[in-house]
Amino acid sequence: MEIRETSLLFPETEGEGPVTASTTLSFPRRVRRVAAGIAGYTARFEDNEDHHLGRLEVEVSGRVDDDDDTIVNVRGVFGLRDWSNEWDDPYSGVIDVAVLAELSPVSTPQPGDARGDLIIVDAESSQVIQHFRSSDHLAPPNVFPDNSIRLIASKPTIVRLYPDYDASSGLPVIASLNGELVVEGNGTVTTLSAAEVITPRRDVATDRGNRGHTLNFVIPENLCLGTLTLRGKIFDQSDPTQFSEEFTRTITFDTQPALRIMAVGIEYTGDDIVDDATDTDLAAPSEADFVDVFDFTDTLYPIPDVEITTYQTMEYDGATISDISNGCDELGDMRDAVGDLRGDSDDIVYGLFNVGVDTGSVGGCGGGGVGVGRIGNGGTAAHEVGHALGRKHAPCDNVTRCAQPLNTDGGYPDYSGYDSDSIGEYGVDPRTWYARVIDPANGHDFMGYSGGDWVSPYTYKALMGAIPIPDAGGAAFSTARASVPRRRDNEWIRVKQPKLFLRLDIDRTGNVVVHPSFHFPAHPRPLPSTPTDYTIEFVDEEQRVLSSTCLNTDDDCCCGCGCGEGATCRSVRIRQAVAFPTDAKEMRLLRCDELVDSWPIPDPPHVEVEVDCNGKYEEYHKENQVTIRWTVSDYDSTDPEATSDDRGPWALVQWRDRSGTWRGCAPRTRENEVTVARSSLGTEKEIHVRVLVTTGIATGVGEWSGPCGELAEPSSPGAPQVDIVAVPRGENRAELTTNPRAVVVGPRIGKRGNIRWHGSDGGELGRGRTLDLSRLPVGQTVVTASVVGAEDQVAPSHWLLERTGHNRFFVLSGDQHPDDPCAPPDDPDDGGHDHPNNGDSEEEDSDNEYEKG
Structure with a gap:
């Protein structure tokens, strides 16, 4: 029975x-x-x-x-x-x-027939987190249909086959079970081998949290497109003629846009530095540092890729030592400074500062499409980008395990007795060749503070609808845009319209400070996460109301009831893009329909711009400089800061990329010129810049366009190249616990092409950004990551990797052999340690950070 x-x-x-x-x-x-x-x-x-x-x-x-x-x-x-x-x-x-x-009774199978005591009962398809047999460990309303979390195209997928084996059937006993998965679709047929051999058991004895209880397969990202038919078969490791009936499943992948990041390396020149910090510890991180720090985000988010759209540097000298009990605290000002560079782009802007900056108990800050964090902290980057996309904190119910953050998500699910910020479901790590399983008992949502960072179904599904969709500018843009349903009635047309990027602070006593704010056309921006009882309205010369906007904040516990019935409101920090009528003459702040304060809006100043290109632009990474100067007339300020000394009004300098998007090339300034690297103004021969000057609210604009230097040859030093991330640098011999990932680093190129991996013999090891380590032969292999099909030449990258007979993987760094990066080190000793292959123990995630914003 x-x-x-x-x-x-x-x-x-x-x-x-x-x-x-x-x-x-x-x-x-x-x-x-x-x-x-x-x-x-x-x-x-x-x-x-x-x-x-x-x-x-x-x-x-x-x-x-x-x-x-x-x-x-x-x-x-x-x-x-x-x-x-x-x-x-x-x-x-x-x-x-x-x-x-x-x-019916079990009979001895005829040659070519399946065994009657062995079957695949089900399959779980997961890219990071998935609903599967949820009722075994969760209660409604957190029980969902199996495999109901959508799969994202061009993202690696792990398929777990669940066997059922009756060892009492009387047939020859199967001691070890292996399997294969045939993946068919998009005109190709690929056969995958199981990551590990397992011990067979009855399905009722299967522990989903143990990877050694299922046969696991990693479908590479280049195959994860459209609809795939999966055909699985399991068999006796010692006798493949003893096999199960074929199991068939169809899976479909949905198109999602990449997460586009404007990368800003922050050089810190202020006073809040750690002891013994060197100039290197305060220098601006490189683009390669951004690639490394976003590897974790690339894994956790429902996206095919993190794309670094631009890279630039800036200086920052403000205070940074912060107290996490006050939210972002001082790091909120750093976030504001980085946010000035966003312009009218829909990309997320992320600033990275170095290890020498002292930030107290806060490791990062995010909100309103902008985030900042420390170099090397992948968990912080994922967390702050989550805030930038409107996500609140996962709750903390135990201060000995996690900090109790402000801005907590009251809708976060209660996962049936697990920690308050548990991921609830079982996760899988596609970065590992053996498909590491993350248990909800110790896996916590990255929007919390408990460590063991992973992602819950709640956060993962919410992020699916939060990733900005590019507007125009190439195949990647049109594909993402085409996936969005169009309204036939044209009820809403997505166009750039005038927005005032309002910066307004209200302290607990009711004092209001309007910081210099700029207005320019932009697409609608997501609202900050928490409503307030404040409203901004604009009126014309005859005091007629032109527009009225409710104000939101990224903090919580703000207005109305404070932090409890009868409590006094804390300070309110408003950073919001509000609709701006160009004929407005006064801005009013109201609270519960009562006037709090008002500010006149004069005519905008007149701005004239000139550009000095300072010679030829020869190579992307040489310090060719461009100086942008401006003069201002007809200036009538409502900004008290602008008249407090002899310096001029606040200005923002922006450049326009090939898609028509304006991006900042320098932080706001009160000088009348800025000098920037030519590379920060794009790779086109002709540049377009504009300078916005604010009276406090009214903003004048001056533009300049023209040729500015010559472009580098694609083959010159500093042209785009392949970089391999998730590979330790600077060590003679370092063990790999995750699959290497390759990305294109350097100036933006047109068609980005496809990454191919090849071994020492020239044979192809795989396609796509991630190399499956299980494809390596035992021994040492020179692995080359190269790009095919790109419009520009891209330099390949080479690494010497080793696979031992115990299924351990090492990178043999070539740093000590500058003339030959693939030369082996002096001592390639294996060390004799066995890699766990029974699934009984799982590594802890290495991206855990306690200090988040």
Whole structure:
């Protein structure tokens, strides 16, 4: 007699009942008789109101399929009503089902036939996190259908096959189980081998948290497109003629835009530095540092790629020592300075500072499309970009495990007894060749502070709709835009319209400070996460209201009730793009419809711009300088700072890229000129710059366009090159715990091409950004990552890697051999340690940071 367990999910329902749900179970041979019983159930009213229970209906049944007698169809009926006996309340539930099946006797298989005691019962498809058999460890409303988290195109996918093996069948015993997965689609057929051999067991004994209980396969990103048909087969490791019936599953990938990042390396020139900090410790991080720090974000986010769209540097001399109990604290000002560089771009702007900067207990700050963080902290980068995209903190219920952050997400799910910021579901790490499993018992959402960073289904699904979609400018842009449904009625047309990028602070006593703000056309920007009871409105000369906008903040516990009933409001920090009528003559701040303060809006000043290109622009990375100067007339300031000394009004300098997007090339300044590297103004021969000058609110604009130097030859030093990340640098022999990832680093190129990996013999090891280490032969291999199909020449990258007989992987760094980066080190000793291959222990994530903003 076979015993199988399954569950039936009944999502939220209102206005009807009882409702039905069904599933199927497969068995390795013919089912003679079957019975289904209720093993347990969960029922709840979704509106969380108190009800006098009226009637609960729970029913299950099982029957052998008419067309295939190895399949059992399970059906359930569920209904819940309160005392009114009407279906007027939303309800949901889960029924746990036990199925008893009497199977035909096992017979010795004929040559070429499958064994009758071995079967693949199910498959889990996951890229980072997935719903699968959720009812085994979660309760409604956190139970979702299996494999219901959508898969993202061009992102590596892990498929876990769940075997069921009856060792008591009388057939020769299988001690070790192996398998293969045939992936068919997009005109190709690829056969993948299982990452590890496992010990077979009954499905009811399978622990999803143990990778050694399933046969795991990594589908490389270059195959993860469109619709794929998967055909899996498992077999005796010692005798492949002893195998299971083929298991078939179809999976589909959805197109998502890349996460586009404007990278800003921050050179710190202020006073808040750590002891013994050197100039190197305060220098601006390089573009390669951004590639490294965003590797973790690339893994966790529902995106195909993190794309560094621009790279530039800036100086910052403000205070940075911060207290996490005050949110971002001083780092909020650094974030504002970096945010000036965003212009009208929809890209996320991220500033990276070096290890010598003392930031107290805050490691980063994010919000409003902007983030800053420390070099090397991948968890912080993922966290702050989450804030930049509007995500709040995951809650903390234990201060001995995590900090209790401000701006906590009140909607974060309560995952059935796990930590308050648990990921809830089981995650998988596609960076590892053996498919590391992350357990919800110790895996925490990266938007919290507990360490063990991973991502919950709640955060992952929310981010799917939060990634900015590029507007125009190439195939990547048009593909992402095409995936967005267009309204036939043209109810909303996405165009740039005048926005005032308002910076306004209100302290707890009600004092208001409007910092110099600029207005220029931009697309709609997401609102900060927390509403306030403040409103900004603009009026014309006749005091008619032209527009009114409710103000939001990225802080929480702000206005209205403070931090509890009757509590005094803390300070309110507003950084919001508000609609700006160009004929406005006054700006008013209201709280609950009562006037708090007002400011006149004069005519904008007149701005004239001139550019000195300072000679030829010969190479991308040489310090060719461009000086941009401006003069201002007809200036009538409402900004008290502008008249406090002899310096001029505040100005922003921006440049226009090939897609028509304006981006900042220097922080705001009160000087009348800036000098920037020619490379920060794009790679086109002709440049377009503009200078915005503000009176405090009214903004004047001056523009300049023209040729400015000559471009570098594509083959010259400093042209784009392939860089391999997730590979330790500067060590003679370092172990690899994750698959290497290659990216193109350097000036922006047109068509980015495709990355190919080749071994010492010239044979192809794989395609796409990630190299599957399991493809390496035992011994040392010179691995080359190169780009094919790009418009510009891209220099390849070479590394000497080693695979031991114990399935451990090492990078043999060539740093000590400057003439030959692939020359082996002097001592390639293996060390004799066995890599865990039974799934009983999992490595901790190395990107855990406590100091986040």
